[in-house]
Amino acid sequence: MQKVLIAIAATILLSVTAALADPVGKYDVEGTNPGKEKTYTGTVSVERTGDTYRVVWNIDGTRYVGTGIGNKEFLAVSYRSGNDTGLALYAATSDGWDGIWTYANGTKIGTERWTEQ
Numbered sequence: 001m002q003k004v005l006i007a008i009a010a011t012i013l014l015s016v017t018a019a020l021a022d023p024v025g026k027y028d029v030e031g032t033n034p035g036k037e038k039t040y041t042g043t044v045s046v047e048r049t050g051d052t053y054r055v056v057w058n059i060d061g062t063r064y065v066g067t068g069i070g071n072k073e074f075l076a077v078s079y080r081s082g083n084d085t086g087l088a089l090y091a092a093t094s095d096g097w098d099g100i101w102t103y104a105n106g107t108k109i110g111t112e113r114w115t116e117q
Contacts, residue, residue, distance in 0.1 A: 022048065022053070022070075022071065022072060023046045023053065023068075023070065023072075023075050023090070023092070023097060024046050024047060024048050024053070025045070025046055025116060025117075026043065026044075026045045026046075026116075026117045027043065027044050027045075027046075027096055027097070027114035027115055027116055027117060028041070028042075028043060028114070028115045028117055029041060029042045029043060029044050029057060029059065029112060029113070029114055029115075030112070030113050030115075031059075031101075031110055031111055031112035031113065032110045032111050032112075033110045034101070034102050034103065034106055034107075034108035034109050034110040035108035035110075036110070040059055040060060041059075041060075042057055042058050042059035042060060043057070043058050043117075044056065044057045044058075044114055046068070046075075049067075051069070052067055052068060052069055053067070053068035053069070053070070053075065053077075054066075054067065054068075055067070055068050055075075055077050055079065057079070062081055063081060064079045064080070064081040064084070065079065065080060065081070066078055066079030066080070066088070067079075070090075072092060073091065073092050074089065074090065074091055074092070075089070075090040075097065075099075076088070076089050076090075077089075077090070084103060085103070085104040086101055086102055086103040086104055086106065087101065087102060087104070088100070088101035088102075088112065089101070090112075090114070095115055095116055096113065096114040096115040096116050097113070097114040098111075098112075098113050098114075099111070099112045099113070099114070100112070
């Protein structure tokens, strides 16, 4: 019986670890644009695409699509929408991801927080 309980505990632990292994999921987003104090809100979804991630934001009706690399601790994403391109870097938190970002050739950074839906 003890071996069965250990096996069940190991399975649960591995399942939890696998769930925390990457940023795949859907999130609510709140952020600030570089150099501005006004906040914005929206959603973002992250899906695994081989060794990378496809990241899609919907912010006030504008869609941004990015490619990310990372692991359970960090995620770096380059993104594009129309003529806007940029770079973002996120760190894992207990309920999502906190990040900073900028436009290409930017001199200021914005902030962004993803909270799991």
